[in-house]
Amino acid sequence: MRTAYLEGRSIAALARDHSVSRGAIRTAVADLLPDHAAAAEDSPAPELPVTLDMPGKVADFLLAAELELAERAALDQGVTARRGQGYTLRVSAVPAVHLRLLTRCQPLDGGPGTPAIPAQRKARREYENRVIALTPTGP
Incomplete structure (x- = not known):
């Protein structure tokens, strides 16, 4: 038939x-x-990569951390742009990877027993604002 x-x-x-x-x-x-x-087509569409600027202080922290393969690849493929005294890493990845990277840099906010460095906390907040802007519901 x-x-x-x-x-x-x-x-x-x-x-x-x-x-x-x-x-x-x-x-x-x-x-x-x-x-x-x-x-x-009712199934969710595959996520497309989004390019976000990640402050250098956040990138430095994440590059020193243990990351999953997709996260490491996104950072390794990032393009560095000099900005004043520091730099920005332009990272292209799907929103889910950006959310995981944001979660991994939470220690920059400080916590019990670890003091927060204001410049790092501000850099993490800037990256968080960029990630939240691309997700309709936020992290």
Whole structure:
């Protein structure tokens, strides 16, 4: 039946030949129907890479940290731009990677037993604002 459908037989003709309803034929050849591709579009679309500027203080911290393969690759492929006394790393990655990088640089805010360095805290906040701007719900 599937072969006949692929050879150009209509659903109605196949239903008559096999004495079943057209719905039964549609079910049998569902993955071959053009409308089937539209149903697959309900699944989430793949995320596209987004380019964000990461302050150098955040990049330095993350480059010294243990990262997953995708995170490390995103940082390694980043482009450095000099900015005054420091630099900015232009990182291109999917939003999920940016969110994971943001999570990994939380220690820059300081915590129990570790003092926060104001410049690092400010740099992390700047990166956080950029990441939040690209996600509709935020982290």
